[in-house]
Amino acid sequence: MDWKSAIHLRRRRRQSATVADDDDENDITEIKLPKKLQEYFSHPLDSSVKTFQETKDEHDLAMLHSLLAELFAGVAAVKSAYAELQLAQSPYSIDSIHAADRSLVSELKYLSSLKRSYLKDPLSLSPSNSYQQSQLRELKELIKTFKINISRLESEQQSKDSQVESLRSDLDEIERENRSLEYQLLIKTNSHHHISGLNPTHFLPELRLTVKRVRSFARAMMKSMESSKLDLNSAAGAMYPNIVPDTKNLLFFFQSFVSHKMFSGFHHPDFNLGFLESRSNRSREEFFREFNDSKLLSSSQFLDRWGDFVRAKFSAMVHPKIDPGSDLFPRFVEMARRVWILHCLFFYFSGSEFSGSIFRVRSGCRFSEVYMESVAVADLDPVNRYSTPTVGFTVVPGFRFGSTVIQCKVYLSHHNTIIPDVLKKKKKKKILLYQMMMNDNV
Structure with missing residues (x-):
């Protein structure tokens, strides 16, 4: 290769380097551009993710509240059914006993189903009633229990009153006998x-x-x-x-x-x-x-x-x-x-x-x-x-x-x-x- 060819080749290499430098600058600009976009969109994206997570937590908490309310309502219903069962035994009523027994078994089965569902997948459990409905049901069952207790106490009071009247009658009879004996003693004396x-x-x-x-x-x-x-x-x-x-x-x-x-x-x-x-x-x-x-x-x-x-x-x-x-x-x-x-x-x-x-x-x-x-x-x-x-x-x-x-x-x-x-x-x-x-x- 003569010296002219060498100079020409060297000149071409310089031009190629210049073009390459320009291309590298363009390439760097293209790489930095997505980072700026990412920085630009980073905050709105985090906020959306956080809002989604809070919404999910609130839903889970509301579901848990509904579950607990339904659980308390079920317990109140069991107490009410048991009180009915006790009341039906005095005075003894076979029909009332069977009805109270069926009601008690039904409530126990429902509580058992809630337990199984919760143990299987707590997050997928969704009670049939809302929180307010469950609270209302619990209050109704409590009122029912109180009414049953009132009926039982009234029945006991009637029984005690009957005993008192019987004892008073016995006392009056004894007093009459005593007065009769006093009179006979006075006459004999x-x-x-x-x-x-x-x-x-x-x-x-x-x-x-x-x-x-x-x-x-x-x-x-x-x-x-x-x-x-x-x-x-x-x-x-x-x-x-x-x-x-x-x-x-x-x-x-x-x-x-x-x-x-x-x-x-x-x-x-x-x-x-x-x-x-x-x-x-x-x-x-x-x-x-x-x-x-x-x-x-x-x-x-x-x-x-x-x-x-x-x-x-x-x-x-x-x-x-x-x-x-x-x-x-x-x-x-x-x-x-x-x-x-x-x-x-x-x-x-x-x-x-x-x-x-x-x-x-x-x-x-x-x-x-x-x-x-x-x-x-x-x-x-x-x-x-x-x-x-x-x-x-x-x-x-x-x-x-x-x-x-x-x-x-x-x-x-x-x-x-x-x-x-x-x-x-x-x-x-x-x-x-x-x-x-x-x-x-x-």
Whole structure:
């Protein structure tokens, strides 16, 4: 190769290199262009992927909520079906038992199918009801269960009421038998001297029975007031404003109040009640016959015969606004019967050599062991022996038949238990309230 050919070849190589450089620049530009596009579209693409993922998570969460709601609804349905099954067994009903059993099995099968589907593929599980529908179903099943429980409790209450009525009937029968035996015993005891053989010693057992009924009613009245959210201490203070009520002796306050009302007019043959005026002309023998007849009467029979007397005494003692309750009035009727019996025996002695009288001791009088008996043992303990015991109020009246004295029962009040005049004004509003409640001006 001559030198001309070599120069020509070298020149061609330079041109080829120049073209190649230009081509390389174009190639680099083409490679960078997709990277810029990728950078340009990178953010919108990531946002779309994220939105898609959030949508999928929300769907899965909603499906899980629906599943749990359906599960709770199924459990509530099982409880409801089981409650129906229990209710159908008492009283026994074969049709109701079969229906409740089918319902219970159906709900258990449905819960079992939910469990199998969830274990197989949790994400593919789709409950038949929506979240709100499942919640509504659960509430309906709970209401159904509550209604079944109410029906069961009502049935139990009816059964208990029947037992109570049966026991009351048995009790009335036993009381009638007891009164019959008492009457036969009384006849046998006095068969040799008849009516003329009666003396004040026969009055004391009847008085004790009457006082027992008075105390029983006083307790029932206190319970009734407590259930009505009334303050017993304030009520006791309203009865006797000058005496500081002692919590452990509150029963004596109420017993005194009841006794005062029940023995009001006791010294009159007609209890100083206009509708009993015909009793004023009765003889001693008639009172004695009525005494025996009344002892044989049950409480309901006595109420039928002397209902006006019972209602008059009850309205004088209990304010109309106070609910007597299921237990209060029957106790009152029995107490009124015992007072009536004692009243008949009391007037049998009137006009005889044992002509009777009833007495109470005024508040503030000195205590006398001849005519009085203290109801609270602590009133006469050594701690208080240097103080002067005075009568706070009479709990049970006393009786006198000729030279025989039956002591009255009193609640004693020492000098340190009297409320000062300064404190009386502060209690005035409460006292007026409870006086209105008791329908009495103490």
